[in-house]
Amino acid sequence: MTNEAEEILGVEGVVLYGENGPILKGIDWSVKRGEHWAILGANGCGKTTLLSAILAYRPVGEGEIRALGEHYGRTNWHEMRKRIGMVSSAIAHRVPPHEVALETVLSGAEAQLGYWTREDEEVDSAKALECLGVMNVEELADRPWRFLSQGERQKVFIARALMQDPELLILDEPCAGMDPVARERFLGSLGALARRRGGPHLVLVTHHVEEIFEEISHVLVLREGRVCSAGPKEVVLKSEILSEAFGASVVVREGSGGKLYLEVGVLTE
Secondary structure (H helix, E strand, O other), X not given: OOOHHHEEEEEEEEEEEEOXXXXXXXXXXXXXXXXXXXXXXXXXXXXXXXXXXXXXXXXOOEEEEEEOXXXXXXXXXXXXXXXXXXEEHHHHHHOOOOOEXXXXXXXXXXXXXXXXXXXXXXXXXXXXXXXXXXXXXXXXXOOEXXXXXXXXXXXXXXXXXXXXXXXXXXXXXXXXXXXXXXXXXXXXXXXXXXXXXXXXEEEEEEOOHHHOOOOOOEEEEEEOOEEEEEEEHHHHOOHHHHHHHHOXXXXXXXOHXXXXXXXXXXXXX
Protein backbone atom coordinates (compact mmCIF):
# COMPACT_ATOMS: atom_id res chain seq x y z
CA MET A 1 0.00 0.00 0.00
CA THR A 2 1.47 3.37 -1.05
CA ASN A 3 1.93 5.99 1.64
CA GLU A 4 0.73 8.95 -0.43
CA ALA A 5 1.68 11.42 2.31
CA GLU A 6 5.32 10.56 1.59
CA GLU A 7 4.90 10.31 -2.17
CA ILE A 8 5.77 13.13 -4.56
CA LEU A 9 5.25 11.12 -7.74
CA GLY A 10 3.85 7.66 -8.31
CA VAL A 11 3.79 5.65 -11.55
CA GLU A 12 2.10 2.26 -11.23
CA GLY A 13 1.79 -0.35 -13.98
CA VAL A 14 1.87 2.29 -16.71
CA VAL A 15 1.58 1.12 -20.31
CA LEU A 16 1.56 3.64 -23.14
CA TYR A 17 0.84 2.58 -26.71
CA GLY A 18 2.30 3.91 -29.94
CA GLU A 19 1.42 3.12 -33.55
CA ASN A 20 3.41 -0.12 -33.48
CA GLY A 21 2.58 -1.36 -29.99
CA PRO A 22 3.49 -0.45 -26.42
CA ILE A 23 6.26 2.12 -25.85
CA LEU A 24 6.10 1.97 -22.05
CA LYS A 25 5.62 -1.59 -20.86
CA GLY A 26 4.46 -1.66 -17.26
CA ILE A 27 6.44 1.09 -15.53
CA ASP A 28 6.46 1.07 -11.71
CA TRP A 29 8.30 3.96 -10.08
CA SER A 30 7.86 6.39 -7.20
CA VAL A 31 9.59 9.50 -5.88
CA LYS A 32 9.37 10.00 -2.12
CA ARG A 33 9.85 13.17 -0.12
CA GLY A 34 13.50 14.08 0.30
CA GLU A 35 14.61 12.22 -2.84
CA HIS A 36 16.18 13.61 -6.00
CA TRP A 37 16.18 11.28 -9.01
CA ALA A 38 17.91 10.83 -12.33
CA ILE A 39 16.26 8.93 -15.19
CA LEU A 40 18.98 7.27 -17.23
CA GLY A 41 18.98 5.23 -20.41
CA ALA A 42 19.92 5.04 -24.07
CA ASN A 43 18.16 7.02 -26.78
CA GLY A 44 14.74 5.53 -27.45
CA CYS A 45 14.43 3.78 -24.07
CA GLY A 46 11.26 5.68 -23.14
CA LYS A 47 12.55 8.60 -21.05
CA THR A 48 10.76 11.34 -22.98
CA THR A 49 7.62 9.23 -23.38
CA LEU A 50 7.49 8.73 -19.61
CA LEU A 51 7.70 12.49 -19.09
CA SER A 52 4.89 13.01 -21.61
CA ALA A 53 2.74 10.55 -19.68
CA ILE A 54 3.48 12.19 -16.31
CA LEU A 55 2.58 15.62 -17.71
CA ALA A 56 -0.51 14.19 -19.48
CA TYR A 57 0.68 15.20 -22.93
CA ARG A 58 0.20 11.57 -24.03
CA PRO A 59 -2.64 9.32 -22.82
CA VAL A 60 -1.82 6.27 -20.71
CA GLY A 61 -3.31 2.99 -21.93
CA GLU A 62 -3.06 1.16 -18.60
CA GLY A 63 -1.95 1.93 -15.06
CA GLU A 64 -2.06 4.94 -12.77
CA ILE A 65 -0.11 8.16 -12.33
CA ARG A 66 -0.19 10.18 -9.13
CA ALA A 67 1.53 13.50 -8.44
CA LEU A 68 1.56 15.69 -5.34
CA GLY A 69 -1.41 13.85 -3.84
CA GLU A 70 -3.56 14.05 -6.98
CA HIS A 71 -4.56 11.27 -9.38
CA TYR A 72 -4.40 11.53 -13.16
CA GLY A 73 -7.94 11.27 -14.51
CA ARG A 74 -9.53 12.70 -11.38
CA THR A 75 -7.82 16.10 -11.41
CA ASN A 76 -7.47 18.97 -13.87
CA TRP A 77 -3.98 18.13 -15.08
CA HIS A 78 -3.60 21.49 -16.85
CA GLU A 79 -3.68 23.07 -13.40
CA MET A 80 -1.42 20.33 -12.05
CA ARG A 81 1.26 21.30 -14.57
CA LYS A 82 1.54 24.63 -12.78
CA ARG A 83 2.71 22.69 -9.70
CA ILE A 84 5.23 20.62 -11.66
CA GLY A 85 8.11 22.62 -13.10
CA MET A 86 9.48 21.49 -16.45
CA VAL A 87 12.74 22.58 -18.07
CA SER A 88 13.77 21.42 -21.54
CA SER A 89 16.13 22.85 -24.13
CA ALA A 90 13.66 21.58 -26.76
CA ILE A 91 11.38 24.59 -26.16
CA ALA A 92 14.11 27.25 -26.30
CA HIS A 93 13.17 28.15 -29.89
CA ARG A 94 9.70 29.17 -28.71
CA VAL A 95 11.02 32.12 -26.70
CA PRO A 96 10.99 35.36 -28.76
CA PRO A 97 14.62 36.41 -29.41
CA HIS A 98 13.98 39.99 -28.25
CA GLU A 99 12.38 38.94 -24.93
CA VAL A 100 14.54 39.82 -21.93
CA ALA A 101 15.26 37.24 -19.24
CA LEU A 102 13.01 38.90 -16.65
CA GLU A 103 10.03 38.63 -19.02
CA THR A 104 10.83 34.98 -19.72
CA VAL A 105 10.74 34.30 -15.98
CA LEU A 106 7.50 36.27 -15.58
CA SER A 107 5.90 34.11 -18.29
CA GLY A 108 6.23 31.16 -15.92
CA ALA A 109 3.55 32.58 -13.62
CA GLU A 110 0.91 31.59 -16.18
CA ALA A 111 2.82 28.74 -17.80
CA GLN A 112 3.01 30.62 -21.09
CA LEU A 113 5.85 31.01 -23.57
CA GLY A 114 6.25 34.43 -25.12
CA TYR A 115 5.49 36.91 -22.35
CA TRP A 116 2.50 39.20 -22.60
CA THR A 117 0.18 40.86 -20.13
CA ARG A 118 -2.64 43.39 -20.12
CA GLU A 119 -1.88 46.87 -18.86
CA ASP A 120 -4.28 46.45 -15.94
CA GLU A 121 -2.63 43.22 -14.71
CA GLU A 122 -0.14 43.25 -11.86
CA VAL A 123 3.11 41.38 -12.39
CA ASP A 124 5.41 40.15 -9.66
CA SER A 125 8.74 41.45 -10.94
CA ALA A 126 10.22 41.21 -7.44
CA LYS A 127 9.56 37.48 -7.32
CA ALA A 128 10.94 37.03 -10.84
CA LEU A 129 14.16 38.76 -9.77
CA GLU A 130 14.24 36.56 -6.66
CA CYS A 131 13.94 33.44 -8.84
CA LEU A 132 16.78 34.66 -11.05
CA GLY A 133 18.76 35.23 -7.86
CA VAL A 134 18.20 31.63 -6.74
CA MET A 135 20.06 30.60 -9.92
CA ASN A 136 22.65 33.40 -9.43
CA VAL A 137 21.80 35.07 -12.73
CA GLU A 138 19.91 38.18 -11.62
CA GLU A 139 22.36 40.27 -13.68
CA LEU A 140 20.76 38.78 -16.80
CA ALA A 141 17.34 40.32 -16.06
CA ASP A 142 17.51 42.89 -18.88
CA ARG A 143 19.44 40.79 -21.39
CA PRO A 144 17.52 39.64 -24.51
CA TRP A 145 17.11 35.91 -25.07
CA ARG A 146 19.17 35.93 -28.27
CA PHE A 147 22.24 37.08 -26.33
CA LEU A 148 22.09 34.36 -23.66
CA SER A 149 24.38 31.32 -23.75
CA GLN A 150 22.89 27.83 -23.56
CA GLY A 151 23.80 27.53 -19.89
CA GLU A 152 22.31 30.94 -19.12
CA ARG A 153 19.11 30.03 -20.95
CA GLN A 154 18.69 26.88 -18.90
CA LYS A 155 19.18 28.80 -15.66
CA VAL A 156 16.58 31.34 -16.79
CA PHE A 157 14.23 28.46 -17.64
CA ILE A 158 14.68 27.05 -14.13
CA ALA A 159 14.00 30.49 -12.65
CA ARG A 160 10.87 30.60 -14.82
CA ALA A 161 9.74 27.24 -13.40
CA LEU A 162 10.38 28.47 -9.85
CA MET A 163 7.77 31.24 -10.30
CA GLN A 164 5.13 28.60 -9.51
CA ASP A 165 6.95 27.37 -6.37
CA PRO A 166 6.86 23.80 -7.72
CA GLU A 167 7.28 20.84 -5.40
CA LEU A 168 8.58 18.82 -8.34
CA LEU A 169 10.96 20.06 -11.04
CA ILE A 170 11.67 17.89 -14.09
CA LEU A 171 14.81 18.65 -16.09
CA ASP A 172 14.77 17.01 -19.52
CA GLU A 173 18.36 16.69 -20.76
CA PRO A 174 19.11 20.24 -19.60
CA CYS A 175 22.83 20.08 -20.47
CA ALA A 176 22.27 19.50 -24.20
CA GLY A 177 24.43 21.84 -26.25
CA MET A 178 26.68 22.95 -23.39
CA ASP A 179 30.46 22.79 -23.52
CA PRO A 180 32.16 20.88 -20.66
CA VAL A 181 32.90 23.98 -18.57
CA ALA A 182 29.38 25.39 -18.92
CA ARG A 183 27.97 21.96 -18.09
CA GLU A 184 29.94 21.64 -14.85
CA ARG A 185 28.93 25.12 -13.75
CA PHE A 186 25.31 24.39 -14.56
CA LEU A 187 25.34 21.08 -12.69
CA GLY A 188 26.82 22.92 -9.72
CA SER A 189 23.85 25.28 -9.77
CA LEU A 190 21.49 22.29 -9.81
CA GLY A 191 23.28 20.87 -6.79
CA ALA A 192 22.79 24.14 -4.95
CA LEU A 193 19.11 24.11 -5.87
CA ALA A 194 18.76 20.54 -4.56
CA ARG A 195 20.31 21.61 -1.25
CA ARG A 196 18.08 24.67 -0.94
CA ARG A 197 15.72 24.47 2.03
CA GLY A 198 12.15 24.22 0.79
CA GLY A 199 13.30 23.76 -2.79
CA PRO A 200 11.71 21.40 -5.30
CA HIS A 201 12.33 17.68 -5.65
CA LEU A 202 14.41 17.23 -8.80
CA VAL A 203 14.08 14.66 -11.56
CA LEU A 204 16.99 14.88 -14.01
CA VAL A 205 16.59 13.09 -17.35
CA THR A 206 19.85 12.22 -19.09
CA HIS A 207 21.78 9.55 -20.94
CA HIS A 208 25.13 10.69 -19.50
CA VAL A 209 26.24 9.19 -16.18
CA GLU A 210 28.66 12.08 -15.65
CA GLU A 211 25.69 14.48 -15.43
CA ILE A 212 24.38 12.75 -12.29
CA PHE A 213 25.57 15.25 -9.70
CA GLU A 214 26.26 14.51 -6.04
CA GLU A 215 22.86 15.58 -4.69
CA ILE A 216 20.99 13.08 -6.87
CA SER A 217 20.06 10.31 -4.42
CA HIS A 218 18.28 7.78 -6.66
CA VAL A 219 18.39 6.57 -10.26
CA LEU A 220 15.76 5.02 -12.53
CA VAL A 221 17.30 3.11 -15.45
CA LEU A 222 15.09 2.35 -18.46
CA ARG A 223 15.64 -0.09 -21.32
CA GLU A 224 13.23 -0.53 -24.22
CA GLY A 225 10.26 0.87 -22.30
CA ARG A 226 10.82 -1.17 -19.14
CA VAL A 227 12.42 -0.52 -15.77
CA CYS A 228 15.89 -2.02 -15.85
CA SER A 229 16.69 -0.92 -12.29
CA ALA A 230 15.55 1.71 -9.76
CA GLY A 231 16.86 2.67 -6.35
CA PRO A 232 19.68 4.46 -4.53
CA LYS A 233 22.34 5.55 -7.01
CA GLU A 234 25.13 3.65 -5.28
CA VAL A 235 23.14 0.46 -5.86
CA VAL A 236 21.97 1.19 -9.41
CA LEU A 237 25.03 2.74 -11.03
CA LYS A 238 26.85 -0.55 -11.54
CA SER A 239 28.64 -1.81 -14.64
CA GLU A 240 26.39 -4.84 -15.04
CA ILE A 241 23.16 -2.85 -14.83
CA LEU A 242 24.29 -0.12 -17.22
CA SER A 243 25.73 -2.64 -19.66
CA GLU A 244 22.26 -4.16 -19.86
CA ALA A 245 20.61 -0.75 -20.16
CA PHE A 246 22.84 0.49 -22.98
CA GLY A 247 23.14 -2.84 -24.74
CA ALA A 248 26.93 -2.71 -24.69
CA SER A 249 29.82 -3.65 -22.46
CA VAL A 250 30.56 -0.68 -20.20
CA VAL A 251 32.38 -0.12 -16.93
CA VAL A 252 31.44 2.55 -14.42
CA ARG A 253 34.58 4.45 -13.43
CA GLU A 254 35.13 7.08 -10.76
CA GLY A 255 36.97 10.19 -11.83
CA SER A 256 38.25 13.24 -9.97
CA GLY A 257 35.98 14.53 -7.24
CA GLY A 258 34.09 11.24 -7.16
CA LYS A 259 32.28 11.95 -10.45
CA LEU A 260 31.27 8.81 -12.32
CA TYR A 261 31.68 8.15 -16.03
CA LEU A 262 31.25 5.22 -18.42
CA GLU A 263 34.09 3.46 -20.17
CA VAL A 264 32.82 1.60 -23.21
CA GLY A 265 34.06 -1.71 -24.60
CA VAL A 266 35.96 -2.88 -21.54
CA LEU A 267 33.90 -5.80 -20.28
CA THR A 268 34.30 -9.17 -21.95
CA GLU A 269 31.44 -11.57 -22.68
